[in-house]
Amino acid sequence: MALTRTVAVLGCGPSGTATAITMTHAGLDVILIDPDRAPDWEPGEGLPAVAAGALRTLGVWPAFQTAGHLRSSGFLSCWGSDEPAFRSAMLDPRGPSWQLDRARFVRMLRTAAGSPAARRLTGARRDGSVWTMSFADDNPPITVDFVVDATGRGSVLARLLNVHRRVDSRLVGIAAVLANPDPADAANLLEAVPYGWWYVSRVPGDRLVVALFTDASIAGRDRLTALESWTLMLGATRRAGRRAGWPRLRMLSALHTAASGSSALERFAGPGWLAVGDAACAHDPLSARGLHDALTGGIAAGEAIAGGSIDDYASDVAAGYHRYLTELDWYYRQETRFPGTPFWTARQSQS
Numbered sequence: 542m543a544l545t546r547t548v549a550v551l552g553c554g555p556s557g558t559a560t561a562i563t564m565t566h567a568g569l570d571v572i573l574i575d576p577d578r579a580p581d582w583e584p585g586e587g588l589p590a591v592a593a594g595a596l597r598t599l600g601v602w603p604a605f606q607t608a609g610h611l612r613s614s615g616f617l618s619c620w621g622s623d624e625p626a627f628r629s630a631m632l633d634p635r636g637p638s639w640q641l642d643r644a645r646f647v648r649m650l651r652t653a654a655g656s657p658a659a660r661r662l663t664g665a666r667r668d669g670s671v672w673t674m675s676f677a678d679d680n681p682p683i684t685v686d687f688v689v690d691a692t693g694r695g696s697v698l699a700r701l702l703n704v705h706r707r708v709d710s711r712l713v714g715i716a717a718v719l720a721n722p723d724p725a726d727a728a729n730l731l732e733a734v735p736y737g738w739w740y741v742s743r744v745p746g747d748r749l750v751v752a753l754f755t756d757a758s759i760a761g762r763d764r765l766t767a768l769e770s771w772t773l774m775l776g777a778t779r780r781a782g783r784r785a786g787w788p789r790l791r792m793l794s795a796l797h798t799a800a801s802g803s804s805a806l807e808r809f810a811g812p813g814w815l816a817v818g819d820a821a822c823a824h825d826p827l828s829a830r831g832l833h834d835a836l837t838g839g840i841a842a843g844e845a846i847a848g849g850s851i852d853d854y855a856s857d858v859a860a861g862y863h864r865y866l867t868e869l870d871w872y873y874r875q876e877t878r879f880p881g882t883p884f885w886t887a888r889q890s891q892s
């Protein structure tokens with residue numbers, strides 16, 4: 542059946558759902574599309590307290606507050622010096638950040654946005670001002686007037702349209718969920734090592750996400766995506782291994798490797814389409830801003846489509862990504878403990 546005067550949102554993660562909710566509030570017809578696979582891994586994401594504003598705007602703040610996400614007390618940072626520094630959440634006037642249960646968070650947003658059609662986009666063609674979208678598994682095509690690419694780092698629509706994606710770093714995260722040996726410890730941990738950095742974060746259910754972030758070339762060379770080497774490296778850290786319960790690690794998941802570096806499309810919108818969230822530009826998890834940008838970017842995208850300026854939206858995304866790269870470089874340059882090692886040298890050459 543042909544559908545007209547509608548907007549298709551491809552991808553129902555945080556950015557796609559935020560875009561859809563905003564457009565629905567503005568009275569547009571929205572079709573949500575996502576293969577809707579159950580998430581197969583847990584990134585251990587932190588959501589800064591400032592995101593409460595976006596959650597209120599989207600009308601999900603009451604549901605969020607009662608969903609059982611954890612509050613962090615701050616984090617222990619072993620980054621620029623041998624002495625660990627505790628950065629208390631009390632120092633942030635907006636309060637502590639949240640440690641999310643990812644599946645629960647996305648479920649909440651999808652409940653507010655409406656159920657997506659369980660489809661995976663395979664083709665998109667625009668004739669005049671009408672898009673025809675085609676899907677895998679013999680799902681019938683649909684026609685729409687505007688398309689939002691919210692498909693994450695894969696930026697599926699932009700790729701079909703041959704929009705180039707600039708890759709600014711080849712960081713990968715190699716992560717697993719473990720039983721938390723000390724659930725009363727509400728702090729997260731960040732530890733720099735010669736080959737990258739480790740992040741240990743609490744997630745609901747007395748679990749920890751333990752993640753190693755390194756350059757893809759180092760991960761390949763040192764076989765860091767293999768459980769044996771990952772575990773050995775974790776055991777050799779000063780603090781991360783101890784926090785995770787090494788040597789008696791209780792693994793609750795397999796290792797999962799995810800692209801985690803900075804990348805962005807060369808343009809964020811075109812005739813009849815725009816990209817939002819990670820599909821537009823993806824951030825290094827060190828910045829802890831992917832989710833907040835996905836939510837606020839979704840709201841801005843929805844407002845632009847509902848009558849604002851798509852050009853202004855695209856310029857704001859470009860300016861935001863540029864600012865982010867500058868801030869990220871500053872943060873990595875604080876590292877002085879491992880000069881000349883491949884990871885930190887690679888970071889310098891990407892600056």
Ligand SMILES: Cc1cc2nc3c(=O)[nH]c(=O)nc-3n(C[C@H](O)[C@H](O)[C@H](O)COP(=O)(O)OP(=O)(O)OC[C@H]3O[C@@H](n4cnc5c(N)ncnc54)[C@H](O)[C@@H]3O)c2cc1C
Binds near residue numbers: 552556574585660
């Ligand atoms: C290891 C790691 C740790 C992170 N930690 C943090 C953190 O602590 N704090 C933080 O703020 N951010 C963090 N992030 C970033 C954060 O996860 C992302 O920025 C955020 O999920 C982006 O949301 P999104 O909706 O744009 O994309 P996604 O969440 O990637 O959602 C994309 C959606 O598109 C769908 N899709 C894919 N292909 C198709 C297709 N062909 N057709 C239709 N739909 C499709 C997918 O099923 C998915 O539902 C982390 C990321 C990683 C990798």
